[in-house]
Amino acid sequence: MARTEYYNDPDAPTPNSIVVAATAFVRNERDQVLLIQRSENGFWSIPGGGQDFGEFVADTAVRETREETGIDIRVIGLVGLYTDPRRVMAYTDGEVRQQFSICFRAEPVGGQLHTSPESPSVQWVAQSELDRLEIHPSIRLRIDHGFADLDQPYIG
Template identity: 45%
Template sequence: MAKRIDFHHDPDAPKANSLVPSVNVIVTNDAGDLLMIHRTDNDNWALPGGAIDLGESLPQAGIRETLEETGITCEITGLSGTYTDPGHVILYTSNGEVRQEFSIALTARPINGEPTPSNESRDVRWVPRDDVLTLPMAASMRMRIKHYLAGTGRPHIG
């Protein structure tokens, strides 16, 4: 099975050979729980998201990726932050691609649907905000969630 391996400021990380704009979506329900997926490619928990396709806007990509990975249709409500750290690269073992991080985190609310796993997510669930950081996840994902939970009202730019 193809894997995704995240390297965060690791001197032994492979050199980036691509840059792909992507989106993560922080979907929260009325109780304040976060919609999380248990990824199949690295066994970590993460926010739903993925690459932005040609001809697609950032909000369209966020809505599409969330639905594909979780079974939840959402409405985009805001911007949580930008994440473009060249010290964070992702190796895709299927093709040797090494992406430099370029992700925009949006906020959203659920419109309909039930948490449903996909070929990219072995589990999908609403996680209480007080418990979300106890899940195993990549350092960059943890940072995105911490910035959101800090609740400053201003997007993180990084």
């Protein structure tokens, strides 16, 4: 299912849902972040997705990272809560979702990189290489907060 992302756009459609989502800022020993290229819009992103019924939200980040990248992770902290109502995602099925995402800090503990239908490209990226990639501003904010190692999680 394709999606269009809007940010601070007065012409964005009105949201009709809010779904709890989790993302993972996964940093390796070489100080690189794990990124995927999303198949539905081509943007580079940290792995993540919607929480399933009966699932702890941190487990959502673990599951989505494994599914989208092949990497097993351990959640070690919280980067922040991202609830900006100016970020809206419109799906081809008519759902228009307002952002509500919890970004966890994580470290890799196993697995091997692989692609998936949701993520046709997966790679470890150094902070100095981020500007060459097309990254949605709200995702770039999470990545920047992850690299900044903030004393307190971001809430916004």
